Amino acid sequence: MFLLLALPPPDAAAQLVRCSAVDEPGYKILLDDIVVEGGTGTLPMLETLKGRLAQNLEQLSVETGLPITVYRCRQRRPPDASVFRRPQVEQLYARQVVLEIWGTTGEVKDDTGDTYHEAQIGYVLIPVRLRSFTSGDPSGALTVQRRADALTIDALVRLVDQANAVPAYALLSAGTRLMRESEFEAARTHLCRAASLLLQGTPSAGDKALAAFAREEAEQALRQLKAASPELATLLPSDACGGVS
Amino acid sequence: MRGVGWRAIAGRAIGIGGVAAVWVGLAAAPARAAVQNVPCARPFVFTGADVNVVVLPFSAPDEVRVPPGVGEQLAVLVQREVMLAIVKYGRVGSVQLAGRPEQGCTPEAVLAKLVGEQPGAEAQLRPGAGLVLVWGRIYTAEEHLYLQTYVRFLRRGVEETVTVPVGTVRLVARPSAQAFACVPRRIEIDDLRRIHDTASRQALVFDSPDSTSPRPLPTDGAFSYYVLETRGDWMHIREHSGTVEGWIRATASSDTWMLRDRMAELWFVEGAVVYLLARMREAPPGVAQARELAPASGMAALARAADHTMEAYRSQWSRGALDEAGAVSSPSAALALGVPMQLRAMLRLLAPSAELPEAAHVWSGRALERLSWSADAESLHVVATLAATGTGPEPQGSPALAARWRDAQRSMRRALSLEPTNPAVLQTLEATTAAALRATRAAIQMKGTGPPPDTPATRELSRQLDAIRRLRAKAQPGGGG
Numbered sequence: 268m269f270l271l272l273a274l275p276p277p278d279a280a281a282q283l284v285r286c287s288a289v290d291e292p293g294y295k296i297l298l299d300d301i302v303v304e305g306g307t308g309t310l311p312m313l314e315t316l317k318g319r320l321a322q323n324l325e326q327l328s329v330e331t332g333l334p335i336t337v338y339r340c341r342q343r344r345p346p347d348a349s350v351f352r353r354p355q356v357e358q359l360y361a362r363q364v365v366l367e368i369w370g371t372t373g374e375v376k377d378d379t380g381d382t383y384h385e386a387q388i389g390y391v392l393i394p395v396r397l398r399s400f401t402s403g404d405p406s407g408a409l410t411v412q413r414r415a416d417a418l419t420i421d422a423l424v425r426l427v428d429q430a431n432a433v434p435a436y437a438l439l440s441a442g443t444r445l446m447r448e449s450e451f452e453a454a455r456t457h458l459c460r461a462a463s464l465l466l467q468g469t470p471s472a473g474d475k476a477l478a479a480f481a482r483e484e485a486e487q488a489l490r491q492l493k494a495a496s497p498e499l500a501t502l503l504p505s506d507a508c509g510g511v512s
Numbered sequence: 513m514r515g516v517g518w519r520a521i522a523g524r525a526i527g528i529g530g531v532a533a534v535w536v537g538l539a540a541a542p543a544r545a546a547v548q549n550v551p552c553a554r555p556f557v558f559t560g561a562d563v564n565v566v567v568l569p570f571s572a573p574d575e576v577r578v579p580p581g582v583g584e585q586l587a588v589l590v591q592r593e594v595m596l597a598i599v600k601y602g603r604v605g606s607v608q609l610a611g612r613p614e615q616g617c618t619p620e621a622v623l624a625k626l627v628g629e630q631p632g633a634e635a636q637l638r639p640g641a642g643l644v645l646v647w648g649r650i651y652t653a654e655e656h657l658y659l660q661t662y663v664r665f666l667r668r669g670v671e672e673t674v675t676v677p678v679g680t681v682r683l684v685a686r687p688s689a690q691a692f693a694c695v696p697r698r699i700e701i702d703d704l705r706r707i708h709d710t711a712s713r714q715a716l717v718f719d720s721p722d723s724t725s726p727r728p729l730p731t732d733g734a735f736s737y738y739v740l741e742t743r744g745d746w747m748h749i750r751e752h753s754g755t756v757e758g759w760i761r762a763t764a765s766s767d768t769w770m771l772r773d774r775m776a777e778l779w780f781v782e783g784a785v786v787y788l789l790a791r792m793r794e795a796p797p798g799v800a801q802a803r804e805l806a807p808a809s810g811m812a813a814l815a816r817a818a819d820h821t822m823e824a825y826r827s828q829w830s831r832g833a834l835d836e837a838g839a840v841s842s843p844s845a846a847l848a849l850g851v852p853m854q855l856r857a858m859l860r861l862l863a864p865s866a867e868l869p870e871a872a873h874v875w876s877g878r879a880l881e882r883l884s885w886s887a888d889a890e891s892l893h894v895v896a897t898l899a900a901t902g903t904g905p906e907p908q909g910s911p912a913l914a915a916r917w918r919d920a921q922r923s924m925r926r927a928l929s930l931e932p933t934n935p936a937v938l939q940t941l942e943a944t945t946a947a948a949l950r951a952t953r954a955a956i957q958m959k960g961t962g963p964p965p966d967t968p969a970t971r972e973l974s975r976q977l978d979a980i981r982r983l984r985a986k987a988q989p990g991g992g993g
Contacts, residue, residue: 314575314576314577314651314652314653315651315653315658317573317575317576317651318572318573318576318649318650318651318652318653318658319651319658319696321572321573321576321649321651322649322651322658322660322693322696325649325660325662325693326660326662326693326844329619329662329664329691329692329693330689330691330692330693330847421656421698421834425834425835428696428834428835430696430842430844431842431843431844434844452931452932452933455929455930455932456887456930456931459885459930460885460886462885463843463884463885464843464885467843468842468843489929492932496983497979498979498980498982498983498986499932499979499983501975501976501979502925502928502941502976502979502980502983503925503928503929503932504922504925504926504929508885508929508930
């Protein structure tokens with residue numbers, strides 16, 4: 268389920284605390300504060316989210332080989348994805364930020380008075396977001412909100428698990444950036460893999476849109492490769508991403 | 513199992529700051545050796561071993577609280593249990609590292625030192641030798657420990673490919689990855705207690721498995737030992753300097769559970785060790801018949817053993833998983849399931865005399881279902897399928913054979929579209945294109961007399977073959993690519 272929130276007050280962007288890690292060399296993922304909504308809530312939930320995200324990011328590093336370093340940005344707490352306006356995104360892009368992640372956890376009561384644990388994970392795919400300011404879609408900024416189906420600790424851990432989302436978004440961001448840098452071979456590989464990951468299981472409408480974008484970009488990469496290399500023009504089929512389903 | 517007698521090498525292994533000559537002596541020791549508590553900043557392998565397993569501490573994020581020492585205790589238990597499992601296969605070693613990430617305890621830093629890309633290892637992996645690197649991330653939530661193990665396997669300086677002759681054609685393929693994340697797991701608080709208790713028990717050495725008067729093992733600095741023999745869960749060890757000898761309990765097990773039950777990836781670690789040993793025993797490439805002449809008891813036995821452990825991993829891997837019900841279909845488990853399947857396919861291609869059940873192309877097909885984005889997965893499946901359907905000399909002029917090669921070539925072009933610079937894919941694409949061209953011409957020639965006419969199909973294949981050869985030439989150093 269996706270929840271795209273309304274625009275915040277005009278000074279919200281200014282509230283985005285600067286993270287010194289943006290000045291580190293190389294491509295990077297910024298992991299902002301993971302907070303308990305309203306300042307209260309169960310600490311195990313918070314630690315669960317942090318711990319599971321750390322595992323997700325390690326898996327990303329191991330399995331994709333992307334030369335991306337994850338940096339913690341303490342005290343940086345985007346109120347929502349819309350604070351990432353063009354000036355902020357351009358700065359982050361210039362500093363080789365690929366993805367920014369933040370999250371909130373908390374307990375909510377529904378109309379019947381039952382208590383549920385909720386987690387909201389925000390992502391900004393910086394290169395995709397930058398592109399959206401000129402091309403319009405997809406926005407590249409999204410918030411995934413989930414509610415635990417039970418109050419068991421396992422349900423909470425599953426709630427915060429981003430094992431499928433993190434690599435997909437990182438690959439899509441990396442591929443989009445590489446397209447801008449005319450690194451079409453690597454871009455195509457990452458975009459095809461991102462499309463495959465985004466479409467597995469039961470993708471949300473937002474993930475389907477991102478997958479369609481990934482495939483379109485992958486096709487464009489293929490066209491560029493063929494234009495630059497008569498050999499590849501001879502060899503490569505016209506499919507977007509081969510047999511990727 | 514009876515062990516062999518080992519001569520103790522003079523000296524005493526000590527940790528960082530110790531005498532370099534001692535480490536040299538230890539590194540060159542005959543294998544079936546292990547060492548614990550080696551500082552990550554100065555990692556170590558047994559250079560006399562064909563394959564080393566190196567286990568890093570399981571680490572937690574800074575902000576997440578875990579019971580102190582759990583990560584290192586878990587690493588000790590993993591290293592011991594793996595050692596017990598692999599000692600029967602021959603020249604192997606296992607190393608348990610200690611330290612924190614800021615002290616160099618990261619897989620990237622350790623691997624770079626062990627393969628000589630960075631200075632700092634007490635002993636490096638020798639060229640061609642195998643390494644299985646194991647590390648993990650842990651965190652706790654209420655009464656549970658959640659862990660995720662990561663595994664990397666490699667041979668130093670060796671491309672992990674398999675070369676398969678299909679008639680006169682030589683095809684190359686490789687797995688989609690040599691590192692992956694295992695499925696995340698939950699361990700109960702009772703298991704945590706058992707880990708602690710077992711680690712405490714394993715810090716003891718007994719005169720015999722039946723003895724009730726243990727002595728404590730040395731705890732200062734690195735502790736290294738040779739494995740003289742095994743008996744059930746016990747290993748008969750002699751410490752490097754010979755001053756300590758006795759029996760230690762090697763498995764983290766009790767009457768009710770085993771570490772391997774909670775961490776099925778230990779089966780894969782064992783399987784990866786045996787796979788690497790098998791690769792190191794095979795005939796050198798380019799000698800088409802040598803594989804069949806390899807001692808059947810060596811290569812075939814190793815292939816069967818590796819396949820057996822991979823099957824144990826496959827049948828148990830979701831046990832205790834974070835999302836046991838959904839684990840099988842989760843895309844995040846694609847490599848954790850797919851790569852072992854690919855290794856099983858490769859074992860069948862390497863050791864047909866092992867007579868393993870289910871053909872290579874069955875396993876490569878299963879892997880491809882999970883790894884549809886991978887050019888290497890597509891390529892391996894093409895190679896395995898061709899190996900299954902055309903292993904003899906090509907019957908001249910068979911239209912069916914020509915069609916088979918053209919199908920394979922189309923699949924290889926699809927693979928190339930996923931990774932346009934993949935060298936293994938390019939190599940096999942060239943081979944399949946050349947074979948398709950020959951087979952198509954032969955099929956045309958069978959229909960009439962005289963040399964085969966050029967057809968649109970042969971002209972297109974010929975054009976593609978030229979393109980591939982130009983691409984490969986450009987990719988060579990100085991090739992202008």
